[in-house]
Amino acid sequence: MAKAMEALLxxxxxxxxxxxxxxxxxxxxxxxxxxxxxxxxxQRSGKLPQSQRVKWRGDSGxxxxxxxxxxxxxxxYDAGDNVKYGLPMAFTITTLAWGTLDYGKExxxxxxxxxxxxxxxxxxxxxxxxxxxxxxLWVQVGDPQADHNCWERPEDMDTxxxxxxxxxxxxGSEIAAETAAALAASSIVFRFTxxxxxxxxxxxxxxxxxxxxxxxGTYGGECPFYCSVSGYNDELLWAASWLYRPTKSSxxxxxxxxxxxxxxxxxxxxxxLKYAGVQVLLTDLYFQGEAQFSxxxxxxxxxxxxxxxxxxxxxxxxxxxxxxxxxxxxxxxYVTSAAFLMARYSxxxxxxxxxxxxGNTLFKPNDVMGFAKLQIDYLLGRNPLGxxxxxxYGSKYPxxxxxxxxxxxxIHQQPRKIKCIEGFMNWFHKDSSNPNTxxxxxxxxxxxxxxxxxxxxxxxxxxxxxxxxxxxxGVLAKLYRxxxxxxxxx
Numbered sequence: 081m082a083k084a085m086e087a088l089l090x091x092x093x094x095x096x097x098x099x100x101x102x103x104x105x106x107x108x109x110x111x112x113x114x115x116x117x118x119x120x121x122x123q124r125s126g127k128l129p130q131s132q133r134v135k136w137r138g139d140s141g142x143x144x145x146x147x148x149x150x151x152x153x154x155x156x157y158d159a160g161d162n163v164k165y166g167l168p169m170a171f172t173i174t175t176l177a178w179g180t181l182d183y184g185k186e187x188x189x190x191x192x193x194x195x196x197x198x199x200x201x202x203x204x205x206x207x208x209x210x211x212x213x214x215x216x217l218w219v220q221v222g223d224p225q226a227d228h229n230c231w232e233r234p235e236d237m238d239t240x241x242x243x244x245x246x247x248x249x250x251x252g253s254e255i256a257a258e259t260a261a262a263l264a265a266s267s268i269v270f271r272f273t274x275x276x277x278x279x280x281x282x283x284x285x286x287x288x289x290x291x292x293x294x295x296x297g298t299y300g301g302e303c304p305f306y307c308s309v310s311g312y313n314d315e316l317l318w319a320a321s322w323l324y325r326p327t328k329s330s331x332x333x334x335x336x337x338x339x340x341x342x343x344x345x346x347x348x349x350x351x352x353l354k355y356a357g358v359q360v361l362l363t364d365l366y367f368q369g370e371a372q373f374s375x376x377x378x379x380x381x382x383x384x385x386x387x388x389x390x391x392x393x394x395x396x397x398x399x400x401x402x403x404x405x406x407x408x409x410x411x412x413x414y415v416t417s418a419a420f421l422m423a424r425y426s427x428x429x430x431x432x433x434x435x436x437x438x439g440n441t442l443f444k445p446n447d448v449m450g451f452a453k454l455q456i457d458y459l460l461g462r463n464p465l466g467x468x469x470x471x472x473y474g475s476k477y478p479x480x481x482x483x484x485x486x487x488x489x490x491i492h493q494q495p496r497k498i499k500c501i502e503g504f505m506n507w508f509h510k511d512s513s514n515p516n517t518x519x520x521x522x523x524x525x526x527x528x529x530x531x532x533x534x535x536x537x538x539x540x541x542x543x544x545x546x547x548x549x550x551x552x553x554g555v556l557a558k559l560y561r562x563x564x565x566x567x568x569x570x
Contacts, residue, residue, distance in 0.1 A: 107460055109563055110190050112473055113556035116549050117192055119471075119520030120176075120199045122485065123546050125164060125234065126154035126206075131198070136490035136516040140234035141241070144221045145209075148243050152221055155206035159545040160483035162234045163227050166210070166219035167306050170258040171351040172546040173203035174322070175420065177265035178361075179554025182424060186557035189564070196553060197269060204266045204281055207259055211284055215291050219255045220244035224305055231484055231503030235491040238499075244301045248291075252299025253312035256292035257319040258354075260285045264322035271326070282326060289319045293335075310353045313341060318354040321361050333372055336362070345379055347386035347395050348406055349417040351547050356383045360421050360428075367428050384425050385438035387418055388451055392439035401464040401530040402454055409540045412469060412525040413548045415455050420551035422452035423558050449558075456555055459522060464530045471544070472519035479513035480536040482543040486518040487536060508536060522548045 121134045125141040144164070145152030158168045180187060180196045187193040210218040226239040246252035263285035270278040293316060298308055317339055324332035341355070349356040359380035362373040385391040387404065396418075399405050406414040426449035429436060436443040454462075461468040461476070468474040471481055481487070488498055488507045493515075498507075514536075521544035526532040532541055 107457065107563075109556050109560040112460060112470060113187075113190055113192055113553065113560055114195075115470060115472055115520030116522070116552050116556055117195045117199055117520065119518065119522075119544065119549050120156065120172075120202070120546060122518055122521070123156045123158075124154075124202060125157055125162075134519070136492065137485060138235040138491045140237065141221070144241050145218070145243065147241065150212070150218065150243075151209055152206070152218055152243070154202065154209065155221075156203060156546050157234065158547075160481065160486075160539070160543045161222075161224075161227050162232070162237045162239070162484060163222035163224050163305075164206075164220065165302055165306050166217070167255045167258055167302060167308070168351045168545070168547050169203060170207070170255065170262040172550040173200055173207075173262035174258065174265050174318075175357075175417070175547070176200055176203075176550040176553055177262065177269050178357075179420065179551065179557065180269050181265065182427075183554045183557040183561075186561040187553075190557060190560050192557070197273070200266050200269055204263060207263060208280070208284060211259065211288055214287060215295070216245055216247045217252070217256050217259060217288065217291070218243060218245045219252060219299065220302055230500035231488070231508045232500055233485050233488045233491055233498060233503075235485075236497050236499070246299050246301075248295045250299065250301075251292075251295040251297030252301070253292040253296050254308045254315045254352075255299055255302075256288050257312060257315035258351075260288035260292060260319040261315070261322040263288065264319065264326060268326050282323075285319075285323060289316075289323060292316060292319065306351070308352055310355075313339065314344070314354040314358065317341070317358045321358050325361075325365070333370075337372060340375060345382050347383060348414050349383075349421055350413055356380070356421055359383060360424055364424070364428055367432055380425065381436055381438075384422060384436060384448060387422065388438060388443060388448070390438075390441060391443075392441060394438075397528070399526065399528055399530045401458065401526075403458045403463065403526065403530070404455060405528045408527070410524040410543060410545055410548065412459065412522050413545060415459065415525070416522065416548055416552040416555070419452040419455045419555045422448050423555045426452070427558075452555060453559060456552070456559060459525070463526075465526070465532055467532065469523055469525050469532075471521045471523065472517050478523050478534050478542060480511075480534050480542060481514060481518045481521055481523055482536050482539040483514070483518055483521070486514045486516045486521075489515045511535070518544065520549065522552065524548075 158165045223240040223242040263281045267278045267281035320332045320335045344355040346355045359376045362376040363380040366373040386395045426445040429445040459469045468477040524541045
């Protein structure tokens, strides 16, 4: 008990110190927020709009889908390669939409609400194309092996744009359900600004959910890069939960209750494992008076308790510098997603004036948000190395992100085609800063000892992904609002 209280006191002291430094203006959360959304524009595939702000990018993948006479131009590249993977892309849009919904006022105050909506629509427009035929969903564009054996700008890529789809004979419930969740969440984002588009998204979401539930099965076609280890039950619950939010249909609430996995205690939230997201989302509804979802509260609290220093049931370790560390390989994805859920749960506790009980240790809402804030502050520079893991934020940040488009000279500066081997020889293995700054990208981050090597070949440390940034948007919006109120600069 004494050790738990000491750890709790440490969290409170760190929170106080953090707030003091923020008041003094060390971190500009509004700038970080703006840049976190801007990164997604660097990941765009397809015909870029005139409003495109990342000017070193050009059009790419314009003939995607042509092999099967479908239009699959658009969407996002997931990371530093040129493949479009449906599962992580859908999770990106779902979490970005969630942050935009629940922190819409904060995004509006920061002047970023339209940029967030544009980022969401770039994904949902693609999903509408990919799901145009009932009981079919195109889930991947690009041959991953050929792509990973080539270092080309997306504007130059000449590797096979192979197409992969799921249907009733080749099911993929995880991807179909996650896409349904993305469209349902996004339909709420556009409910008042574009009712017709919102209705279309909701209809398609319902269709995809029915497809995912009727033809159950796991799709292995995105392996070895995006293999579903957790199965599809979490995605089905996730999609049903998001469909319940705009429809309030008893069909979805009954589905959630009937398929509830009460043993689904988890300590991470990511593109493969959605239970924690379901639990926090439904606890929100429970606190709003939806008593049928009461069972989800305990597991939501166990998730948060598994992260907090001082909690007797803490199960996720941190680096010596205080960063949550789940596993090697883009560990920052687990940091930003956990921070988002902690931010949301602290909101729920505050609204109900409640505390969080982790065994015999109590945490206030500010304690929960304080630890989320510490995670974000670490990423922005308050860490043993004094480096910002967001590219372009601050004066010391990674200069060699593992990213094809950013690491090769822009097509606008060098229109000549740069082929695979030349890309590896002249750009990938070149130990110098990328010619294009990938502003806003959160890279994979340090190892479990806070060590970090800024070298392009270290993909686990240097590769950014869309789903690292997408949950970050909501947290940064909240932090901006918190600090600007403190400084009276809103």
